[in-house]
Amino acid sequence: MTGVCVHHLNADGKLEDYLLGLPELHGQHSGNNIATIVASTLRQFGVDKDRVGYFVLDNAYNNDTAIEALADEFNFYAPYWRLRCCCHILNLGAQTIIWGKDREAYENEGKDLDDEEKFMREWR
Numbered sequence: 001m002t003g004v005c006v007h008h009l010n011a012d013g014k015l016e017d018y019l020l021g022l023p024e025l026h027g028q029h030s031g032n033n034i035a036t037i038v039a040s041t042l043r044q045f046g047v048d049k050d051r052v053g054y055f056v057l058d059n060a061y062n063n064d065t066a067i068e069a070l071a072d073e074f075n076f077y078a079p080y081w082r083l084r085c086c087c088h089i090l091n092l093g094a095q096t097i098i099w100g101k102d103r104e105a106y107e108n109e110g111k112d113l114d115d116e117e118k119f120m121r122e123w124r
Helices: 031-045 059-072 085-097 110-123
Strands: 003-011 016-019 055-057 082-084
Touching: 003 031, 016 031, 031 059, 055 059, 059 082, 082 085
Parallel strands: 055 082
Antiparallel strands: 003 016
């Protein structure tokens, strides 16, 4: 699924968020497939090249490709209109602090949980 949201200033000058759609993405999550779904959703709600705004996405490479494809279609300069999601960046940093570079080393099979709980009790 790809969430397509818009932010809008209402008559009182307050920012409002609207979810335009959560269209299901069939096939690969490639940048071009994402761009096709997002462009289609934007067009359904009358968002054209004069009304398109900024895009906030995580740091995945396919999102860079999606924004480049949308920039071609809606006639904007991709690097200026693509923003990084601060919450995602903070989450990645926190995960690195907690688990280090080898997160998989902390994932255990269900059968090992009894031993893990025993070791945690001993450690405490």
